[in-house]
Amino acid sequence: MTEIDLKSLISAVAHIAEKHHLEPEQVFQIAEEALAAAYKKEYGQVGMEVKAELDPETGEAHFWQTKEVVASPEEDDHHFPQQVIALEEAKKIDPQAKIGKTILLPLPEKTAFGRIASQTAKQVLLQRVKEAQREMIYEKYEKKEGEVISGIVQRAESNTIFFDLGDAVGILPAEEKMEGENYLPGRRFQLYLLSVDKTSRGPAIFLSRAYPKLVSRLFEAEVPELAEEQLTIKSIAREAGSHCKVAVVSNDPEVDPIGAMVGQRGTRILTVTNELNGEKIDIIKWAEEAEEYIINALAPARVAEAEISDQNKAIALVEPDQLSLAIGRKGQNVRLAAKLTGWKIDIQSTEPEEEAEKVPSPQPEKKEKTAAKPVKKKEVVKKEKKGVKKKTSKKSSKKTSKKSSA
Numbered sequence: 001m002t003e004i005d006l007k008s009l010i011s012a013v014a015h016i017a018e019k020h021h022l023e024p025e026q027v028f029q030i031a032e033e034a035l036a037a038a039y040k041k042e043y044g045q046v047g048m049e050v051k052a053e054l055d056p057e058t059g060e061a062h063f064w065q066t067k068e069v070v071a072s073p074e075e076d077d078h079h080f081p082q083q084v085i086a087l088e089e090a091k092k093i094d095p096q097a098k099i100g101k102t103i104l105l106p107l108p109e110k111t112a113f114g115r116i117a118s119q120t121a122k123q124v125l126l127q128r129v130k131e132a133q134r135e136m137i138y139e140k141y142e143k144k145e146g147e148v149i150s151g152i153v154q155r156a157e158s159n160t161i162f163f164d165l166g167d168a169v170g171i172l173p174a175e176e177k178m179e180g181e182n183y184l185p186g187r188r189f190q191l192y193l194l195s196v197d198k199t200s201r202g203p204a205i206f207l208s209r210a211y212p213k214l215v216s217r218l219f220e221a222e223v224p225e226l227a228e229e230q231l232t233i234k235s236i237a238r239e240a241g242s243h244c245k246v247a248v249v250s251n252d253p254e255v256d257p258i259g260a261m262v263g264q265r266g267t268r269i270l271t272v273t274n275e276l277n278g279e280k281i282d283i284i285k286w287a288e289e290a291e292e293y294i295i296n297a298l299a300p301a302r303v304a305e306a307e308i309s310d311q312n313k314a315i316a317l318v319e320p321d322q323l324s325l326a327i328g329r330k331g332q333n334v335r336l337a338a339k340l341t342g343w344k345i346d347i348q349s350t351e352p353e354e355e356a357e358k359v360p361s362p363q364p365e366k367k368e369k370t371a372a373k374p375v376k377k378k379e380v381v382k383k384e385k386k387g388v389k390k391k392t393s394k395k396s397s398k399k400t401s402k403k404s405s406a
Contacts, residue, residue, distance in 0.1 A: 006111065007059035009035075020133045021167060028054065030128040038121035039063050042113045047080025051104065061111065064104040069097050137168050138203040141196045148217040151191050151207065153183050163191065168205055176208035179241030181277050190275055192217065210240035218275055219246070222268045225260045234286040237339035244279055245297065245336045249286040258283045284340065290314070294345060297337035301326035304350050314343045317350045 009031055017027040036052035044050055049066040067085040090097035097103060113121070151163030151170050159174035161183045170191065177183070191207040192214040198204075208214065216233045225231040230252045238244040248257040261283045262269045273281055282300070287293040291306040294314050303326065305317045316334075318326045326347050327334050338345050 006054065006061055010054060010056055010059055016129060020129055022129070022132055022136060026132055027129065028056070030125060030132065033128055034121040034125040035061055036063070037124040038113045038117040039107070039110060041120045042117035043107075043110060045082055047082040049083055050107070060109070062109060063107040065107055067103050067105060069099050069101045069103060071099055134202040138196060138198060141168065141193065141203065141205050144193050145195060146213065147193055148190050148214065148221070149193055149207075151189055153185050153187050153189070155185065156183060163189070163207060165205065168203065170205045170207045172207045172209065176206075176210050178209045178277060178279075179239075181209065181241060190214070190218065210238075212236040212238045212244075215244055215246060215272065215276070215281070218272045219261065219268075222263070222271050223261055225252075225255055230255045231257055231260055235340050237336040239332065239336065241277065241279055243282075243332055243336060244276075245282045245284055245340045247284045247286040247293075247297070247340055257285055282336075290341070290343065293341050294337065294343060297340050298326050298333065298345070298347075301333065308343075309346075312342070312344055313346070314341075315346045315348055317348055320349050320351055323347065323349055 010028075013027045013031055014024055016022070017024040020027075032052045032054055035054070036050040039052060040048055040050045051064045051066050053062045053064075054060075055062070065082075067083060067090075068079065069087055069090040070079075070084045071087055073081060073084045073086055085103055087097065087099060090101075090103050093103055093105070094101075149165065149170075151165050154162045154164045154169065156162070159177075161172040161177065163170040163172060170193075172183075172191065176194070183189075189209065191209060192211045194206045194208050194211065196203050196205050213236070215236055215238060219233065220226045223231065226233065230250065232249050232251060233246060234249050235247040236244065246261070248261055250257040250260075260268075269281055269283065273279060284299060285296050287296060290308055291314075294306040294316060295303040298316055298318075301318060301322045303316050303318050303322075307315045307317070309315050316326065325333070328336075334345055334347055
């Protein structure tokens with residue numbers, strides 16, 4: 001048997017609470033649970049429920065056996081006999097006892113425990129502290145869902161990146177990474193907190209660098225007009241790591257939405273762009289009219305006119321020199337504009353007839369001729385010489401015939 005120094009245990013509570021970032025009252029309660037487990041292991045019976053209380057002033061421990069009040073213990077099949085007490089007996093202890101209420105029966109005070117009981121108390125203390133710490137981390141980060149937090153790259157496993165968040169580890173899945181971004185160990189990133197799940201190993205904190213709301217949160221940190229509700233971000237369309245469009249509306253007629261988002265000399269938008277590894281950002285002025293909104297969304301291309309052709313479909317007319325700019329590289333500009341506005345946009349030129357004239361009309365198919373063999377220069381020269389000889393021979397034959405006739 002070893003004597004447990006209760007005063008030392010009470011003084012250790014503050015140290016444990018500070019080390020694991022827990023409330024002292026919570027750790028004090030865990031210490032009482034550990035003492036109750038040790039008492040049950042050393043002096044208790046099978047199924048016995050023990051409650052312990054520590055007096056922080058005197059350093060004394062008091063123990064009770066807890067029993068639930070039932071009508072008849074013989075008819076109760078849900079509890080051990082040591083866990084229940086008949087209503088009649090309970091009323092002798094507590095006149096106000098009722099069925100379902102818990103009765104506390106005093107137990108002899110003990111401070112000496114065997115090796116196994118002491119080990120049990122230690123295991124319970126460590127396990128409960130770990131569980132409390134996990135619950136505290138879960139509640140802390142659950143409240144931060146949808147916010148931007150800072151993390152340092154810890155390690156990479158296959159395509160998953162793990163971040164050190166200070167008191168926890170965050171997970172960046174492969175599908176939430178930004179295209180072309182290098183996650184080198186020790187590098188700090190701003191991350192969007194997607195969700196927090198409870199697991200057997202503790203809370204799993206899922207992060208994102210590709211979620212569109214990461215852009216809005218970064219702008220909220222840089223643009224005070226958003227916090228003051230003078231501006232409102234209406235919509236975001238993003239292809240992470242490449243291009244992003246942000247639709248903004250001003251709630252104050254004196255505030256220019258695009259100017260406020262860009263900042264003086266572009267300082268505000270530049271800060272966000274740098275954090276997103278150079279991702280291109282277009283600030284779009286939101287409009288209630290669909291046609292005007294579509295024209296604005298196709299910036300930087302100049303759109304002559306937008307027409308609503310059918311349900312959820314629109315046609316944007318642009319000058320021929322603006323056609324490629326409106327479509328964008330691999331159709332990215334019009335694709336992002338469609339996501340931003342919610343309309344399927346068809347880009348057309350304002351001069352379709354002239355474009356049609358430029359295209360040559362299809363020619364009727366011709367029968368293929370066998371290709372003539374190439375004639376070498378030497379052969380041409382030989383043929384020319386032969387032709388000259390033939391001409392001279394003909395002339396000489398004519399002269400001889402004339403002489404003979406004469």
